[in-house]
Amino acid sequence: MPQRTWFITGISSGFGRRMAEMLLADGNRVVGTVRDLDSVRELRKAHGDRLSVHRLDLTDGAGAITAVVDAAFGAAGRIDVVVNNAGYGLFGAVEELTDEQIVHQIDTNLLGSIRVVRAAVPHLRAQGGGRILQLSTYGGQATNPGASVYSAGKWGIEGFMEATALDLAPFGIGVTIIEPGSAGTGFRTGGARVAEPLAAYDGTPAAMVRRIKDPSLPSVGDVDKMVAAMIATVDRPEAPRRLALGSDSYRFMNQALTARLAELENGKATALSTDRQAA
Known part of the structure; x- marks a missing residue:
């Protein structure tokens, strides 16, 4: 794998932390x-100037996010991959x-x-291309009880990224x-984070x-294995639009998409019947 420069939000834990560790180990x-910043002290000590870290909370607002992204590109010269990883459930x-909980969730995710x-697109466009990896979840295509607001954010970011992919393709940005x-x-x-329960929902799916x-x-x-599969997408000549990871993700998404397609087909006659009649 060629050595690249990656920008990753949320490297203190989870997928972001493991991705940073694996990428740094490969040079x-x-x-x-x-x-x-203390959450990555040992990681910084182990990898020296190949790892630079910025303090950022995604709820800090557009100005703070743009300042960090601009500083990252300015210092690195070129960033090959931007990974939107930070978020929570x-x-x-x-x-x-x-x-307040709802606003914070949507503001973050x-x-x-x-x-x-x-913030990153002007830099990627100016340098002639790059990749964006957006961490979502199977919950961006399927839903579960008790996950309405989490799903709203994930369905929203998937719609945004799918449309943005069409906008950015002419510039070599996948x-x-x-x-x-x-x-784990x-x-x-x-x-x-889990809401304070209401007794009305005791014993219900939620x-x-x-x-x-x-x-x-x-x-x-x-x-x-999951992180390795994420990293490997960058070596593909064409960026895959979606990457499902885990048999549970495949199963839930397959069930949801199959059901949605069946519902669409069941409504075909109604959909066609609402066209204007030809003159």
Whole structure:
């Protein structure tokens, strides 16, 4: 694999941390963002000037995000791959969630990722191309009870990235949406946030997410294999639009897409009947 320079948001833990470690071990350069610089102290010590780190919270706003991205490109000269990884999960039925929780989730997972792309695209275009990897989840194509706002952010960013991929293709900028299933990244047990439960939802499907932090719940995916597959997409001549990772991701997405296509076909006659009649 050629040595490249990668910009990755959220390298303190999870997929972002493991991706940074694997890339650095292979001789790449990494520019990462974290909310707490102390969280990557040992990583910085181990890899010296091949790793540079910026403090950034995706809710800091467009100005802060643009300043970090501009500084990263300015220092590196060229960044080959931009990875939108930072984010977290918010779970609970919609009426269990506060307005502040909802705004923070959308500001982080959707608007934060959009702002990173907006800041990076002028640099990628000026340098003649590059890749953008957007971390999503199978929940960007399928839904689960108790994940309404989390799904809203993921469905939103997938729509944004799919359309943006069409805009950026003429400039040699490829876009890949990454859709992992469950994996032992600490996403559930560490970063996930669960709403204060309402008794009305006791015993309903939405209450399922109240166990999301239970460490005994199984994870299907192998983190290293998943990250290796993400990295490998950059070596493909054409960026795959989507990359499902894990048998659970494939299964949930296959079921959801098959059901949606069946519903579309069932409504075909109605759809065609609403066309204007030819003169």
